[in-house]
């Protein structure tokens with residue numbers, strides 16, 4: 001029996017108990033939960049080896065990052081046939097993927113100080129043309145300059161995009177696109193995976209091990225270990241059918257209450273969104289509830305793609321044409337997802353698959369430069385150049 005079966009078996013048994021007793025087990029939050037504060041420091045998830053970091057640092061400090069870009073192209077497209085097929089001779093456009101700017105509280109898996117973000121923006125303005133997503137999509141067909149262009153995107157719609165990212169974007173007059181989880185904005189509640197990240201921070205280790213049947217040797221001694229364990233747990237749930245995933249989330253929610261301080265005011269609200277829109281920030285859909293789209297029934301898939309767009313268009317009073325796949329990994333969407341997006345007349349959809357985009361890239365499966373929340377400007381520059389993009393890989397945490 002694997003972890004998934006184990007979880008579902010536990011959930012089924014609990015449901016039987018609930019039915020026999022006639023009432024669900026409600027747990028009152030303890031005083032320690034009420035006063036819980038998220039850990040201030042959580043390290044970046046490891047994405048680059050020490051060797052790659054050293055190479056990136058050396059290239060950055062010596063100003064050789066441009067040479068590295070040429071080398072990276074040759075490494076990645078060795079044959080002339082492949083080069084023509086991949087459109088490597090044409091312009092390549094980067095789409096940067098961020099989640100949050102700021103360092104404290106939900107989301108726990110992502111943190112980037114505002115000062116580092118500002119340095120990144122200064123670097124981008126110096127070496128690239130920062131385009132709106134709409135401009136980038138148009139320039140893929142007819143480029144306007146030899147200078148490489150890129151667009152900045154943020155997934156999920158966390159509140160600190162307003163308090164931390166927006167002031168920097170406005171200061172440097174930089175366009176960006178934010179993909180909103182419509183249900184999270186409507187309800188003001190954090191998405192399901194964030195509840196899991198927080199639950200893994202607050203629950204006693206033995207409770208997590210026993211209740212969730214976590215495999216040995218899961219280490220839960222430090223906040224960092226709990227972060228990794230939660231990411232693995234979410235990764236496991238993503239392979240379930242949506243019904244089973246929801247059942248497991250419900251089970252966890254019943255068993256491990258999470259503090260109100262982690263829940264409130266963590267997502268953007270409509271006033272903040274409208275203010276940003278009037279300052280030139282654009283918005284796209286990131287579904288209603290952030291499910292794994294490839295696990296949905298056709299009806300639920302339609303509802304997530306269509307209803308999220310309707311909610312956003314009603315609130316923003318302008319067309320919403322761009323989409324971001326939750327998790328964005330290869331297994332999180334499929335042909336049915338793309339067909340439904342096209343039928344609903346979405347013009348673009350971004351993945352979390354690392355890479356740059358050429359004229360030939362499917363506009364409904366655009367690549368992005370992921371893990372931009374790095375404190376190392378050298379690593380950031382190396383990824384943008386194309387070096388390490390494939391090596392960085394992606395676990396699609398969210």
Ligand SMILES: [Zn+2]
Pocket residue numbers: 155156286290325326327398
């Ligand atoms: Zn997301």
